[in-house]
Amino acid sequence: MKYIITIGREHGSGGREIGYKLAEEFGIPFYDSELVNRICKEKGISDEFFSEYDEKKGSLIYSLIMDLYAKEANVIENTSLEQKLFNIQRDVINDIADEGACVIVGRCADHILKDRENTISIFISADTDSKIQRVSTRNKLNAQDAKKKMKFTDNKRKNYYNYYTSKKWGSSYCYDFCIKSNKLGIEQTVSTLKNMIDFLERG
Template identity: 35%
Template structure:
């Protein structure tokens, strides 16, 4: 009898797209864990590095972004250092990557952001039940949802959408060498301007079934 493989869904999401809400609701429906900021706490506990360091570096590029872009370099995902450079952004990313890989090996789950699609797609990682999703929306829809969820006015919502999505784009480029919004990185891309969040969750479920992965 074939052993059931873990279903691991990664969700890349523009700020304001509703990706986190969709991921959390889908995880509850499937009876699996949803990991977003929880990963920061888990990585802090496992590495014995203060959680504040992980929060300061969360989904933000390291200190040498321009150099990395020009040179095409990206941090190696080897073992994290426990020496003097333990709290460097690149090293924190290695710690976090280890936790993401362990979660994928141990259980079915949904992981939001943090380059999880890249981390779990590498040749040295084997996650047969991996499904990589990217959720985005038209700018007016991003702003409207941010106003509703964050309870802010239109100007502040527009500022957050622009700033946070720029940070996520730079973060992805810094740590993967690739483009965050390159659709070839993902299995399924969904524009939530066209669907409500319940329909988006159903789309993901239908796609998983089409791939033959048992829910």
Template identity: 40%
Template sequence: MKKKTIITISREFGSGGRMIGKMLAERLKIPFYDKELIEIAAKESGIDKELFEDNDSRTSKGFHLFGALGYSLGGPLSAITELSLNDRLYLVQAHVVEQVANQGACVIVGRCADYVLRERDDVINVFIHADEKDKVARAKTSYEVDLRDVEKSILKIDKRRANYYEYYTDRTWGKAENYDISLNSSTFGLEGCVDIIMELMKKEEEHGR
């Protein structure tokens, strides 16, 4: 078994999952990809960056047909022209996720990376969630949130993430079985979660030998 050096992080909005990923990348001295992926995807595809930024809110019908038509993620991006814009955005991002994973150890937040990289054996998939009160406190500092009803905004953003994930992966977002480890950041703290993930990468290495 290959040593697992690529970490994907899926997370509830306001759970601190992004920050955990960032701290983890800093401690491990490896690249961190979140919005950075969008920059690369925009550059490579020539599609406007802003379209990617809002892309997890929209899905389009018929994407699952796509596989049946014999398109492949491994193919050139130029082949992806007859699809809806949203499906193209997804595929371009998936392609970039594969590219950065090919370059070696890194932390990737969101972008269905756990699914995109499912055939690799050097990936560890993490899901971060948190208690409502902590998510609300954290969400208040985000520009994405309507401050008049923070709880509702969180629900809405997570619902969008879940729909996006389920649409493109046929899996249920937030279901423990999709991830190697799921953690409640309210129980352990952000630093605590980073420590646990560092620790378990060691465990995995011992077990995988």
């Protein structure tokens, strides 16, 4: 297996689970919250603080932590705090990709690694009803609150992605494959993606 697989996903689509299962199928590392923990460990930033501003902008905690980090970061002084965080994540994602095949969920990894020939970018979506059901079950929420959570999370991801990539989150032209998980179910979606990647690897 030679490919680095990046996965973007709508909240409630099962994208993280699909990524995890796909990594298991290929026997390669999986990075999501693990990626954040690795960034924190390498840069000496508390993962508890880091999680407060991951994939979002404008937090007071974010500003305080990044001010503390700024003296050690190899960035020009007038670089925004948000850009400093993105630069840290970009460097770690590139380091991870240098190590070999893996699955990376979120973090604009598809854009960061776009110039690598061995990268496959995937976007996972699903219809609204199936996402509501999934989020409701997982978080023990009623349908209305689940829908609010979905909208909030997806807006956060969209704004983050669009800002740092100058592309449109979820648009098919940004990814190699786009798939609706509710059409096949999680297991069959994993199987379908694995078969497609196996086909590409056979060349």
